[in-house]
Amino acid sequence: MKAGIVGLPNVGKSTLFNCLSNAKAQSANFPFCTIEPNIGVVNVPDARLEKLEELVNPERVLPATVEIVDIAGLVKGASKGEGLGNQFLGNIRETDAILHVLRCFDNDNIVHVDGSVDPIRDKETIDMELQLKDLETVDKKLEKVKRAARTGNKEAQKEEAVLLAVKTGLETGTSVRAIKIDDESRLEFVKPLQFITDKPVMYVCNVDEDAAVCGNTYVDKVKEMVASENAEVIFLAVGTEADITELETYEERQMFLEDLGLEEPGSAKLIRGAYKLLNLETYFTAGVKEVRAWTIPVGATAPQAAGVIHTDFEKGFIRAEVIAYNDYVTFGSEAKVKEAGKMKVEGKEYIVKDGDVMHFRFNV
Helix, strand or coil: CEEEEECCCCCCHHHHHHHHHCCCCCCCCCCCCCCCCEEEEEECCCHHHHHHHHHHCCCEEECCEEEEEECCCCCCCHHHCCCCHHHHHHHHHCCCEEEEEEECCCCCCCCCCCCCCCHHHHHHHHHHHHHHHHHHHHHHHHHHHHHHHHCCCHHHHHHHHHHHHHHHHHHCCCCHHHCCCCHHHHHHHHHHHCCHHHCCEEEEEECCHHHCCCCCHHHHHHHHHHHHHCCEEEEECHHHHHHHHHCCCHHHHHHHHHHHCCCCCHHHHHHHHHHHHCCEEEEEEECCCEEEEEEEECCCEHHHHHHHHCHHHHHCEEEEEEECHHHHHHHCCHHHHHHCCCCEEECCCCECCCCCEEEEEECC
16 A cells, blocks of 8 residues: 655655655755655554563564655646656556645745745645546546447446546546545446545645644645545644654654654654555554564454465464453553453454454464
């Protein structure tokens, strides 16, 4: 599962990517310095994992991860191939969620591609390019569906009606995710087309250091604008975050954060937000060899969760021994949880809960 970082050139995308992944993507004061999409596998910060490590004292600890893709800056006309438009739009299509970076700081030394700072205009520029690309997709599909609908095919007529609603929405500047379509039709006719503007989105407002704790008027305007989109908005000072990642020790980083009035780096909040945006959650395995966080889609069953460890675990699934994270912490060990009768034995129908500590029995 991948989240793609998008935005206009020079809004802080590559610097943010570097903070998240510690991969040193090229970061320069001109457009198109990131030509191939950089991919970083990023650890998901999780205090629960640290607590389990403290209780179990394992040989190693493995956190959950999420893939972040740094996609080069889009410009006006990208949908028609301006800049490196087609390639960039193709890269976005391959991601599962979008982190849309908006410049929300003033700095005369950093050139803005449109000459002035206006995150609302910038958002509309990107939205329009993505919507135009989606309009191409829906038009192509409609050509085929209309032919089938004219023959009296009821299913094709139903699909045509849904696609026309999508087309009308896009033509009036509404992203696919915000167009009102019933869940069944969305699943059957909209999802398979992988519209770019149907992907879940988080707006990342890049502010200066002074606004790192409380945001600023630019951030307020963005929040106001996206209120109807059911999208999350976060703000962080990307330049400051970059300075934090350069510090050698955890203690130095904590002192820097305290001086700023922050409890944790904004990048940690963003990674957790991306994980949630991708509709992912975590379960744990905990033993003396390793304590590990495993990534599953929300709503996964116990056998599906077992399959993440190894396909044989899913094929030969017998049962899962499950301890709620809070019970593990309250009683302090697996043995004490068992003594208290708090360990549950679950079968194939069990829906895994975020934070479950699990052990699987299987037979192949």
